Amino acid sequence: MPAVVLVGAQWGDEGKGKATDLLGGDVDYVVRYQGGNNAGHTVVIGDQKYALHLLPTGVLSPDVVPVIGNGVVIDPGVLLSEIDGLAARGIDSDRLLISANAHLIMPHHKAIDKVSERFLGKAKIGTTGRGIGPAYGDKIYRVGIRVQDLLDPGILGQKIEAALAEKNQILTKIYNRRGLEAAKVLDEYLGYAERLRPHITDTSLVLSKALDEGKVVLLEGGQGTLLDIDHGTYPFVTSSSPTSGGACAGSGIPPNRLTRVIGILKAYTTRVGSGPFPTELLDEQGEWLRQTGGEYGVTTGRNRRCGWFDAVIARYATRINGVTDFFLTKLDVLSGLERIPVCVAYDVDGTRHEEIPMTQTEFHHATPIYEELPGWQEDISSAKTFDDLPPNAQSYVKALEKMSGAPISAIGVGPGRTQTLQIRSLL
Ligand code: GDP
Ligand code: IMO
Ligand code: MG
Numbered sequence: 001m002p003a004v005v006l007v008g009a010q011w012g013d014e015g016k017g018k019a020t021d022l023l024g025g026d027v028d029y030v031v032r033y034q035g036g037n038n039a040g041h042t043v044v045i046g047d048q049k050y051a052l053h054l055l056p057t058g059v060l061s062p063d064v065v066p067v068i069g070n071g072v073v074i075d076p077g078v079l080l081s082e083i084d085g086l087a088a089r090g091i092d093s094d095r096l097l098i099s100a101n102a103h104l105i106m107p108h109h110k111a112i113d114k115v116s117e118r119f120l121g122k123a124k125i126g127t128t129g130r131g132i133g134p135a136y137g138d139k140i141y142r143v144g145i146r147v148q149d150l151l152d153p154g155i156l157g158q159k160i161e162a163a164l165a166e167k168n169q170i171l172t173k174i175y176n177r178r179g180l181e182a183a184k185v186l187d188e189y190l191g192y193a194e195r196l197r198p199h200i201t202d203t204s205l206v207l208s209k210a211l212d213e214g215k216v217v218l219l220e221g222g223q224g225t226l227l228d229i230d231h232g233t234y235p236f237v238t239s240s241s242p243t244s245g246g247a248c249a250g251s252g253i254p255p256n257r258l259t260r261v262i263g264i265l266k267a268y269t270t271r272v273g274s275g276p277f278p279t280e281l282l283d284e285q286g287e288w289l290r291q292t293g294g295e296y297g298v299t300t301g302r303n304r305r306c307g308w309f310d311a312v313i314a315r316y317a318t319r320i321n322g323v324t325d326f327f328l329t330k331l332d333v334l335s336g337l338e339r340i341p342v343c344v345a346y347d348v349d350g351t352r353h354e355e356i357p358m359t360q361t362e363f364h365h366a367t368p369i370y371e372e373l374p375g376w377q378e379d380i381s382s383a384k385t386f387d388d389l390p391p392n393a394q395s396y397v398k399a400l401e402k403m404s405g406a407p408i409s410a411i412g413v414g415p416g417r418t419q420t421l422q423i424r425s426l427l
Contacts, residue, residue, distance in 0.1 A: 020047070031251050039053055072102045097206060107180055207253055324407075410423060
């Protein structure tokens with residue numbers, strides 16, 4: 001039975017939380033497979049708004065088992081406060097499963113993330129400061145501390161000592177910061193271990209058995225295609241693989257069990273943090289998009305950079321992820337425009353590029369070649385079907401679908417659970 005992947009097609013914040021929530025009634029497991037609490041996924045149910053960072057969005061659907069896969073980096077303090085925050089609102093996370101192989105974000109990771117960004121000065125990445133890069137760095141360097149280490153206090157103590165023997169040198173001698181006390185960190189993490197113990201399991205085995213039994217598994221990506229460590233705008237990326245390939249490595253589900261790849265695509269483009277963004281609008285039109293679309297970060301509260309839809313990027317996302325269906329979000333935000341520019345290709349130093357240029361230098365020189373599509377004036381936020389949309393909104397969707405190279409199977413016309421036009425089934 002199917003495992004379905006849901007990925008961000010742009011630079012994150014496309015509306016993955018809303019899309020995952022929408023499918024919550026029809027799936028048995030929702031798995032986060034990469035990233036950590038750099039993510040901020042918003043779900044609006046009636047008059048309630050939830051911002052999820054580490055917990056899979058499935059936690060909001062009572063019949064779903066939420067799973068934090070091996071590819072995630074977990075800040076246990078943040079996870080527990082997220083669980084407590086939801087409990088205070090009547091939502092229980094008892095069903096949560098956490099992979100024993102997931103890596104832990106440690107206090108030194110957060111400290112190093114912040115000071116190394118400061119050190120980079122103007123070249124900074126604009127990270128969320130949550131310790132994501134340093135935690136993944138240690139994982140790849142094979143000196144990480146994993147969730148399973150919480151279950152063995154002796155080993156946990158040794159690993160923290162060994163880590164701090166090196167990291168304290170870096171913090172004090174390179175960055176001129178205070179070092180961390182191993183005993184204090186151990187105490188803190190043993191406290192987390194008490195509470196997390198019942199959730200820790202071999203999640204890849206659980207998911208494999210679930211698929212054998214015919215259950216439906218939804219893999220919920222964090223971040224987005226252009227933030228992928230391999231396929232994104234390196235070095236202005238995150239340190240994991242949000243793309244569909246990463247879903248297998250980060251969950252232990254093999255590629256031949258994936259049946260659909262749903263790309264979440266905003267009807268325009270946003271980005272948080274540094275890095276190239278060809279269609280970025282630095283004028284009042286960008287400010288209009290920010291205000292109309294409410295484009296302020298869920299995790300850090302930063303202003304999101306805003307720009308027109310970029311079809312080069314959408315096509316790229318289709319290719320890299322093998323997108324079978326797009327969920328186009330925030331179409332309602334574009335209501336009221338006379339004409340809507342859409343980037344169809346780039347000009348790079350006088351040459352037309354239909355694809356993302358090969359080198360970073362070229363991409364930094366890319367300027368958009370726009371085609372203008374006619375806009376619509378009507379408020380579309382209460383539309384129920386595709387046919388309810390004004391003709392120009394329908395044409396905009398059709399044009400984006402053609403340029404992006406995969407069918408648009410659902411359209412968001414507002415943040416609410418019910419503000420979705422379903423064209424085809426996504427499962
Ligand atoms: P994620 O990180 O991909 O889950 O996206 P975020 O939650 O960071 O940002 C998406 C924002 O857009 C949230 O505030 C959502 O509530 C909101 N949103 C999602 N879909 C729609 C839509 O179709 N229309 C409007 N107006 N807002 C939407
Ligand atoms: P969701 O899941 C948008 C960006 C940061 C920064 C870069 C690296 O809500 O779409 P990191 O802290 O990951 O090392 O920062 O990646 N970034 C996101 N941008 N949405 C996100 O998550 C992001 N997670 C990280 O702003 O530019
Ligand atoms: Mg977000």
